[in-house]
Amino acid sequence: MASKIQSVKGTREFYPEEMALRNFIYEKVGAAARSFGYQEWDAPFIETIDLYAAKSGEELVKKQSFTFTDRGGDFVTLRPELTPSLARMIAAKQGELTFPVRWWSFGPFWRYEQPQKGRTREFFQWNIDMLGVSSPEADAELIAVGATFLRSVGLNPEQATIYVNNRRLMDSEFDALGIAVEKRMDVSNLVDRRSKMEPAKWDTYALELGLNQTQLDGLKNILGNFDLWKNSDELVRLFAALEALGVKDYVKFDPNIMRGLLYYTGTVFEAFDTSGSVKRAILGGGRYDNLLADVGGQPLSGVGFAMGDVVMGIVLRERGLLPEFIPSPAPVLVTIFDESLLRESYALASELRAAGLKVLCYPEPAKLQKQFKFADKMKVSVVVTVGPDEAANAQVAVKNLINGEQVTVKREAAAEVIRKIIG
Structure with missing residues (x-):
C-alpha cells in the first residue's frame, strides 16, 4: 500500500x-x-518581498516568511502580516x-x-x-x-x-532614570522576560545588560506602580x-x-x-x-x-463557550420511502426549499430506520416522509425529532408546520 x-x-x-x-x-x-x-x-495573499523589507523587521523577512520565486522570476512571499x-x-x-x-x-x-x-x-x-x-x-x-x-x-x-x-509614558520614566535610548530595546525584552525568570537571575541579567543598581531599582518601582497611568x-x-x-x-x-x-x-x-x-x-x-x-x-x-x-x-x-456543533446546516430531512417515490420526495424537498427552508434529502432508497439514524447523527430537527398513503392523498408525514411527535398534514401546509417546529 x-x-x-x-x-x-x-x-x-x-x-x-x-x-x-x-x-x-x-x-x-x-x-x-x-x-x-x-x-x-x-x-492579496501573496505579496512581493520588497513590501515587507520596507515595513517589517529583518527577522520577519529572512526567517519567518514563506518566500519563493514565482514562474516569472519575481521574489514573493505568502503574507506574514x-x-x-x-x-x-x-x-x-x-x-x-x-x-x-x-x-x-x-x-x-x-x-x-x-x-x-x-x-x-x-x-x-x-x-x-x-x-x-x-x-x-x-x-x-x-x-x-x-x-x-x-x-x-x-x-x-x-x-x-x-x-x-x-x-x-514609559519613555518619560526611562528618561528620568537615565536609561539611554539605545538600551530601550534591551530593557523592553528584559521586562518581557521578568515573569519567566527567577527574581535573582532577572536582577543579574538586568545588570549584565548595562543597567546600574539605581536604574534597576527604579525600573522595579515603575513596573510595580499600577497607578502610574495617572501621570499620563x-x-x-x-x-x-x-x-x-x-x-x-x-x-x-x-x-x-x-x-x-x-x-x-x-x-x-x-x-x-x-x-x-x-x-x-x-x-x-x-x-x-x-x-x-x-x-x-x-x-x-x-x-x-x-x-x-x-x-x-x-x-x-x-471554557466551554462554543455553541453546540450541528453537523447539518439543514434542520429538515426528507426521506426516500422507496424507489417508486424517489422523485416525489425530491420534488417535495425542492418545494420546501422554495418556501425558504434548508432541507436535506436522503440520496437513495433505504430502510426508514437507517434514514432516521442518519437524521439523528446529523442532528436534524424534523423528518418528512412521503409514503404510498401520503402520496395518494397529497399529504406528508412530519415527525418532530425534538419531542417525538408525528403528524400527517396536507402537502401545501408542510412548510408552515415545519417552521413552527424549528422556530
Whole structure:
C-alpha cells in the first residue's frame, strides 16, 4: 500500500467541526467591528518581498516568511502580516479616501515558526484599524471593539482582561532614570522576560545588560506602580473614554506591557485569558504614527490591533463557550420511502426549499430506520416522509425529532408546520 501523504508541517485541516469554530470567530469579530461602523476589506495573499523589507523587521523577512520565486522570476512571499499591505493600499488612494478610515479584515497568514500550542505556521487573523485620528479617544474605541468581541463570545472581565500601557509614558520614566535610548530595546525584552525568570537571575541579567543598581531599582518601582497611568494625560483621557463606552471593567493599566512598545508610538494593549492554559496574548495592538512613511504616502496616524484564531479557539474550547456543533446546516430531512417515490420526495424537498427552508434529502432508497439514524447523527430537527398513503392523498408525514411527535398534514401546509417546529 502507498504511504499516506501528510499535510505540510504547521498547516491546518478544517474538518466541519473546526470550520464551524473558524466561522464562529469570523462571525463574532465581524459583528463587533460592524457595530462600531468598520468596513471589511482584504489584501492579496501573496505579496512581493520588497513590501515587507520596507515595513517589517529583518527577522520577519529572512526567517519567518514563506518566500519563493514565482514562474516569472519575481521574489514573493505568502503574507506574514497585514500592516504593510494596509499601508500600500491606503497610500495608493490617500487623496480619495474619507478619513477617519475604519477597516477590518479576517483572513489567512503564514509564518515559518516552530509549531507549538497556540502557534501554527498557518493561521487566520482579525486585523482592525482606525486611520487619520490621533486622539486617546480613538485608542479607546479600538480597545472597546476588542472588549465587545470578548463579551460577545461569553468571556467576562474576570476571564479575559485587556492590559494597557503607553510608550510616551514609559519613555518619560526611562528618561528620568537615565536609561539611554539605545538600551530601550534591551530593557523592553528584559521586562518581557521578568515573569519567566527567577527574581535573582532577572536582577543579574538586568545588570549584565548595562543597567546600574539605581536604574534597576527604579525600573522595579515603575513596573510595580499600577497607578502610574495617572501621570499620563493620554491614559487619563483613555480610561475616561473607556468608562463612557461601557467597557472599562475589561481594561487595566499594566506597566509591564512592553511587547511592541518600540514599534508603537503611544498607547499599547494586549488581552490575556486570565486563567487558561495558553499564556500567549489573545489580541494585541496600539497606536502608530508612521504607517505610510516607507511606501510613499503622506504622514498618517493610526491605531489598531490583531487577533489570531488559534489562541482564541483554544480559549473558547477550554471554557466551554462554543455553541453546540450541528453537523447539518439543514434542520429538515426528507426521506426516500422507496424507489417508486424517489422523485416525489425530491420534488417535495425542492418545494420546501422554495418556501425558504434548508432541507436535506436522503440520496437513495433505504430502510426508514437507517434514514432516521442518519437524521439523528446529523442532528436534524424534523423528518418528512412521503409514503404510498401520503402520496395518494397529497399529504406528508412530519415527525418532530425534538419531542417525538408525528403528524400527517396536507402537502401545501408542510412548510408552515415545519417552521413552527424549528422556530
